[in-house]
Amino acid sequence: MTDNRPHHDLAGPPTAPPLILGPSIGTSLAVWEPQLPALVRAHRVLRWDLPGHGGSPAALLPADGSATIDALSALVLRLADDQGWERFAYAGISIGGAVGLHLAAHHPDRVSRLSVVCSSARFGDPAVWRERAALVRAEGTEAMVASRPGTWFSHRFAQSPVGAALIEDLRATDRAGYAACCDVLAAYDMTADLEKITAPTLVVAGRDDPATPPAHARRIADAVPGASLLEIAGAAHLAGVERPEAVTAALLAHLAHNADAPHDDAARHAAGMAVRRAVLGDAHVARAVARTTPFTARFQDFITRYAWGEIWTGDGLDRRTRSCITLTALIAHGHDAELAMHIRAALTNGLTREEIGEVLLQSAIYCGVPAANSAFATAQRVFDEIDADN
Numbered sequence: 001m002t003d004n005r006p007h008h009d010l011a012g013p014p015t016a017p018p019l020i021l022g023p024s025i026g027t028s029l030a031v032w033e034p035q036l037p038a039l040v041r042a043h044r045v046l047r048w049d050l051p052g053h054g055g056s057p058a059a060l061l062p063a064d065g066s067a068t069i070d071a072l073s074a075l076v077l078r079l080a081d082d083q084g085w086e087r088f089a090y091a092g093i094s095i096g097g098a099v100g101l102h103l104a105a106h107h108p109d110r111v112s113r114l115s116v117v118c119s120s121a122r123f124g125d126p127a128v129w130r131e132r133a134a135l136v137r138a139e140g141t142e143a144m145v146a147s148r149p150g151t152w153f154s155h156r157f158a159q160s161p162v163g164a165a166l167i168e169d170l171r172a173t174d175r176a177g178y179a180a181c182c183d184v185l186a187a188y189d190m191t192a193d194l195e196k197i198t199a200p201t202l203v204v205a206g207r208d209d210p211a212t213p214p215a216h217a218r219r220i221a222d223a224v225p226g227a228s229l230l231e232i233a234g235a236a237h238l239a240g241v242e243r244p245e246a247v248t249a250a251l252l253a254h255l256a257h258n259a260d261a262p263h264d265d266a267a268r269h270a271a272g273m274a275v276r277r278a279v280l281g282d283a284h285v286a287r288a289v290a291r292t293t294p295f296t297a298r299f300q301d302f303i304t305r306y307a308w309g310e311i312w313t314g315d316g317l318d319r320r321t322r323s324c325i326t327l328t329a330l331i332a333h334g335h336d337a338e339l340a341m342h343i344r345a346a347l348t349n350g351l352t353r354e355e356i357g358e359v360l361l362q363s364a365i366y367c368g369v370p371a372a373n374s375a376f377a378t379a380q381r382v383f384d385e386i387d388a389d390n
Contacts (some may be wrong), residue, residue, distance in 0.1 A: 005082065006075050007055030008048040012040035017112075018088040019043040019255065020076060022096025024118075024152075024238060025181045026144060026170040028054030031093060034162075034244035038252060038274055042267050043089070048079060050095070052177010054169070061180035065133070069188045072181075073102045077110065089255055091115035093240065094212065095181060098123075098188055101220070104201070105193040114197065115251055117204045118237050120216040121190040121223070129186035133179040140175045151211050153235075153242040162241060194223035201227040202254040204247060206235035207350065228254070230318055233350050246348070249278030253313035265305055272309025279312065279319070279345045319349040327359050331375045332367040339375060343382045353383060 009029055012019075019039060021032045029047035039045050050072075052058035060075060061067040076099055080088055089112050092100040097119025104111040123129065135143050145167060149158035157163045201224045205217035214231050221229035232239050232246045240247035256271040277285045292300050312322060323346035330339040346356055356379060364372035 004060065005078055006048045006051065006060060008046055008079055010044065010046050010083075011036065012042075012044045014044060016042055016044045018080070018083065018085045019045050020080065020088050020090045021045060021047045022076070022090070022092030022099050023047070023050060023053065024094035024096060025050065025185070026053070026141065026148065026173060026178065027093075027166055027238070028169045030054070030169060031166065031238065031241060035240055035248045035251060038248050038270070039255075041270055043255065044083075046079060046083065046088075048076065050177065050181055051075075052174030052180065056177070058174040058177035058180065061177065061184070063176050063180060065130075065183050067180040067183040067187075069098060069102045069184055069190075070106075072184055073099050073106070076103065077107065080110065086110070087112045089113040089115075091117065091251060092119065093117045094119050094237065095185060098185070098190065101190050101194065101197065104199045105190065105196040108196070108198050111199045113201075113255060114199045115202045115204065115254055116217075116220060117247065118206050118209050118212050118217075118239050119203075119220070120212045121194055121220055123185045123188060123212070126186040129182045133182035133186070136175050136182065137179045141170050141173045141178050144178075145170060151236065152238040154208075157242050166238070166241065191219075191223070194220060195225065197224045197227075200254070202250060203227055203229045204239060204250055205229070205231045206237060206239035206243075207231050207233045208235060209237045209239070211237040228318060231320075231350050233348070245274075245278045245282070249275045250319075256309070256313050268305045268309035269301065270309075271313050272304040272307070275312045276304060276308040279308075279348060280341065281344070281348070284341065320346075320351055323349045323351055324359050327356070327375075328363050328367065331360070331363040331371050334371060334374070336374060336378050339378050340382050343379050344386075347386075353379075 023029055023031045029049050032047050036045065049056040051060035061071060087110055090100045090103060097116035100114050100116055101121065104114045148167060148170060149155045152166065153163060158167065203217045203221040205214040207214060217229060221227040230250050232243050235243040252271045252274045256267065323342065326342050327339065327346060330342060343356060360372055360375050360379060363375060
């Protein structure tokens with residue numbers, strides 16, 4: 001690695017379609033570790049560190065307050081050029097997502113697919129970022145440590161080994177590099193350029209994110225032509241760390257439609273299994289897999305590849321909408337056991353209990369009152385079980 005390139009890490013088959021992952025300010029490339037094992041199965045993954053973060057030198061960005069998103073994006077293009085990648089898929093968190101939006105708008109020939117996680121087209125008042133830059137230049141990144149739990153993730157998660165390691169990444173970040181990234185965010189504003197983006201785009205928001213609330217994600221999704229939006233319940237700013245299964249499944253589903261990626265049964269099965277686990281839960285899928293016999297194996301493979309690897313991974317509808325449709329179909333056909341399973345899945349996909357109730361009421365009109373009566377009883381039983389477990 002030369003001095004004018006960010007520190008980076010490569011993993012996955014060398015001939016697989018390329019995927020670049022951008023981190024959040026204050027973190028290193030380790031912030032993507034929860035997603036890495038799944039992503040490297042079908043992609044050549046390059047993770048990079050921001051200037052002054054992880055292994056990257058702070059001098060990659062100017063220290064005089066003039067750093068811009070153009071300069072940060074140029075560093076990523078330099079890494080791609082080093083690999084000989086004319087086109088690549090890109091996913092980024094927060095400032096890493098901002099880099100992705102900039103690349104997709106200003107270098108559309110380079111970005112094949114874009115995923116933006118807990119990011120924004122404009123990160124608030126520039127003066128706030130200038131003040132933060134001045135604070136960190138004066139006191140170091142320790143000045144930010146107390147405020148990150150509760151912003152990055154829940155305070156309880158901050159006590160976990162993963163949460164503690166990310167806080168240590170912040171402590172180890174060079175003050176000049178962190179401040180320069182603040183300068184980038186102060187000057188950054190992509191609101192007028194979002195409509196230029198042509199790459200298929202996934203926007204992911206943490207429902208509990210105080211740094212970039214879901215409204216920021218909705219503005220991106222509304223402005224980028226054809227963009228998909230997913231809001232993840234129980235997730236703050238580092239949604240991929242606190243709710244890794246949901247973010248991993250969303251990324252796999254989005255990337256599975258990459259024109260540069262292989263569309264074979266193995267890839268569909270891998271993407272389908274990830275989505276199936278994210279929607280139904282690891283415990284449920286583990287039980288189904290454990291019960292698989294030679295007689296049922298082909299059926300399990302079939303529903304994983306086609307129901308989950310083709311339908312549930314599609315870009316045309318978000319997961320909340322798919323849950324609404326699935327609940328209605330199960331009510332109409334009286335499949336109460338499957339209904340109970342998918343009521344839990346609907347909660348995972350971001351529907352509230354009140355919204356599930358609205359679906360059941362709608363079904364009373366179009367599927368019949370007796371069917372809806374049975375569905376309400378099933379839903380109440382599921383909610384009671386959840387409450388008892390908590």
